[in-house]
Amino acid sequence: MIPLSWYLILAAALFGIGLFGVLVRRNAVAILLGVELMLNAVNINLVAFWRYGDVTLMAGQVFAIIVFAVAAAEVSVGLALVISVYRRRNTVVADELDLLKW
């Protein structure tokens, strides 16, 4: 049997990699790719806790499905914003979007 710790460490590593992508990438689309990795890490944790807790309580899987819906909403709005910004400013580099910086 696989101990719970393996899943938790995998999820923590995936979260760390996603966080790295969000923090260091310059392209806005690449930042959203990092966010997707972080959401997947959270989902692995939720499903693992469902499996290793009481299997008859479905809360873990239900929560993971809600995270799916929120991830789909997040990525559709995020990419729409990126496309809109690209159309107006002709760039998707996050450093160059400094209109609100003072």
Added chain:
Amino acid sequence: MTAEQIIFLIVALFTLGSALMVVTTRNLIHAALWLVATLFGVAVIYALLNAGFMAVVQVVVYIGAIAILFIFAVMLTRKDLRDNTPQTNKNWWAGALIAVLTFAGLVFTLQGWSGFSKTASAVPLGFDAISQLGEQLTSPTAYVLPFEVASVLLLAALVGAVYVAFNKK
């Protein structure tokens, strides 16, 4: 080491390797394709966790819809950043440090928890997780309200996305 553990280790290494490629590769199309590989590895992890429905939804929703949306977005915006400009900002070492510290902090915190290395109990005989999940998602005494709120959120987000990306000219 059982066969299950070996499969888990192979899948986990594949998932983490392709996740690293997602955040480090220069070409964004390749990054989106590596994201597909990562998502597929996560789907296999769900299958290992006896969550068959989650594995199927992962392939259909994440790989089939979200990853393809990313590839569309890359193709609509990729004119710049293709060649020689750096892909990471100048504080990349601080980002790497924060990511490593987050990972180390998570593992350190979890290590002190008593349930950290427990193993799964067997699924009860005759228990059908998928039908149970379906019943709970549509039952008024369980999760029908969050389920409907999530669908309203998705609808609102899609309407908002169309509005934001719409070309007014």
